[in-house]
Amino acid sequence: MGFWKSLFSGSDSSSPQKIAETDIYNAESQAEGKPATRTDLMRDRPNINSRIFFSTERDIDLYELEELCDAVGWSRRPLRKVKKAIQHSFLVISMWEQRGTQRRLIGFSRATSDHAFNATIWDVVVHPDFQGKGLGKALMRHIIKKLRSEDISNITLFADPQVVEFYRNLGFISDPEGIKGMFWYPD
Amino acid sequence: MGFWKSLFSGSDSSSPQKIAETDIYNAESQAEGKPATRTDLMRDRPNINSRIFFSTERDIDLYELEELCDAVGWSRRPLRKVKKAIQHSFLVISMWEQRGTQRRLIGFSRATSDHAFNATIWDVVVHPDFQGKGLGKALMRHIIKKLRSEDISNITLFADPQVVEFYRNLGFISDPEGIKGMFWYPD
Secondary structure, X not given: OHHHHHHOOOOOXXXXXXXXXXXXXXXXXHHHOOOOOHHHHHOOOOOOOEEEEEEOOOOOXXXXXXXXXXXXXXXXXXXXXXXXXXXXXXXXXXXXXXXXXXXXXXXXXXXXXXXXXXXXXXXXXXXXXXXXXXXXXXXXXXXXXXXXXXXXXXXXXXXXXXXXXXXXXXXXXEOHHHOEEEEEOOO | OHHHHHHOOOOOOOOOOOOOHHHHHHHHHHHHOOOOOHHHHHOOOOOOOEEEEEEOOOOOOHHHHHHHHHHOOOOOOOHHHHHHHHXXXXXXXXXXEEEOOXXXXXXXXXXXXXXXXXXXXXXXXXXXXXXXXXXXHHHHHHHHXXXXXXXXXXXXXXXXXXXXXXXXXOOEEEOHHHOEEEEEOOO
């Protein structure tokens, strides 16, 4: 707890980001019964003057986001459309590493919704340098918590085969009661 | 063709609905190579002074919509939330039967979207009195056409087991490349 408190404390009031320190802490500690250790989180990041936080701000540098998506091998998309998609998503969560005054975008996710019943999570990405540290889980728990706090009861997503297990561990069920995810393809 | 032209013509300028006559006609005729016959559509509706049209208006009588959903056995939902969901859907399509000055809500569907890449279709319903006449297909083709016209490339939905085949016939593919639809359930 001491670690998490110090890691996620000291939010800089000059930062435009909305710090979500307690969310990260709570998600990890409640779900796993213990906080992650510094080693888990910062294995290859020796500089302890680094902290990681979430933001719901939408004024993300689109080139920085493109760089993040490039890093995981996603196909490039027109930035004009990415901007529109961010504007019209119900929820946008970005994850940042801060070292001194330098911020780096290390994760991203967003959800579309009808603001009432359903939300669908899209574009979940964590930079490869920060994978395997529980940050993807923290990001997902944060987005789930936000959606639940908005009274959204049906949280859905479409998972590539290699991440089905990741989502299953977070409480997602594939094809519940035989419900199938379907995609329309032009003839 | 003559039948469809007459069935879907005569839009009443006093109607608050946006008539989408050509959409129904085109969807049916283009996809199946022939228009539906009057028998297909109006099998048990002997009054030929009836016409069916789509609308994208959102000021739907919520009690009428509830009645439609009751008719297919859906669980009731708080009307306050239904109203909010309709307001915040990207696209809302209702299907109406008009006889003289009387209109009856006989179908409904809506889609959430990021207005750029993805759309997810929810709440597809056709009144049991009007099922088996190709109207569900027409409704779906209409919504697909609208979404495509908005440059949405990824049209998705979650299908109950008994309607997977219905959507497959419309060009939807389940679990393409192993992508799984997943739903989050609280612990």
